[in-house]
Amino acid sequence: MPEEGDLVTLLLRKSGSVVIGVELISRREQITVRYCFRGQAEGDRIKHITRVAPPYSPASDWESRQTLDLTELSLLPNETNLSLAEQTALEDCLSIFWR
Secondary structure (H helix, E strand, O other): OOOOOOEEEEEEEEEOOEEEEEEEEEEOOEEEEEEEEEEEEEOOEEEEEEEEOOOOOOOOOEEEEEEEEOOOOOOOOOOOOOOHHHHHHHHHHHHHHOO
16 A cells, blocks of 8 residues: 555556556655556546556456546656656556457
């Protein structure tokens, strides 16, 4: 769970109404993946989310039916460069859910 002072970041990839993303926690320059998810974009929300925490396997605890409200989130500027760890985390999530 995030602690006070941690930065929580969502990285999202959208195609049509399908959104795949990863939630990252940055703590003292270390990035940890909290979970990967897939859902349906509907306005300012992502609905019908299925998510899984690492390590990713069929035996992992897959949670379904959450909704994420995006109205309280801040957007990063488009020119923001992702670190290698952030890129890898998002690519891992895409490989799990993009089928």
